[in-house]
Amino acid sequence: MEDCLFCKIVKGEVPSDKVYEDEYVLAFKDIHPVAPVHVLVIPKVHIKDYNELNEENIKYIDRVQLAIKEVAKVCGVDKEGYRVICNTGENGGQVVHHIHFHLIGGKKLGSKI
Ligand code: AMP
Numbered sequence: 001m002e003d004c005l006f007c008k009i010v011k012g013e014v015p016s017d018k019v020y021e022d023e024y025v026l027a028f029k030d031i032h033p034v035a036p037v038h039v040l041v042i043p044k045v046h047i048k049d050y051n052e053l054n055e056e057n058i059k060y061i062d063r064v065q066l067a068i069k070e071v072a073k074v075c076g077v078d079k080e081g082y083r084v085i086c087n088t089g090e091n092g093g094q095v096v097h098h099i100h101f102h103l104i105g106g107k108k109l110g111s112k113i
């Protein structure tokens with residue numbers, strides 16, 4: 001996707017503060033953190049949102065879920081705990097339309113919503 005910000009980050013056309021990378025997944029610090037640890041974990045392939053998931057591309061989300069575990073370790077929040085959020089669509093508050101998982105932690109988090 002040529003106009004997708006996160007595809008540009010994957011390609012290195014837009015800079016990011018990377019915390020983890022493997023063949024399928026990239027994780028980088030959110031530019032507007034809401035907690036001491038706030039990392040976005042994304043598949044390298046462009047998938048817009050949950051509504052686009054299917055039998056073929058779900059394997060990339062599997063990789064993202066496993067990577068989240070590693071990112072939590074790298075960021076030192078695996079033992080204390082953290083929250084994973086995936087905003088979807090307008091009511092979900094999704095602003096960047098490349099599926100991504102917010103890993104948030106480093107402090108006691110408040111309300112679930
Ligand atoms: P969402 O509202 O779930 O679509 O989240 C998009 C997130 O991307 C927001 O938390 C933004 O702060 C973050 N964001 C936007 N641009 C960048 C960027 N260039 N680098 C890192 N994070 C970004």
Ligand code: ZN
Nearest residue numbers: 004007046098
């Ligand atoms: Zn994209």
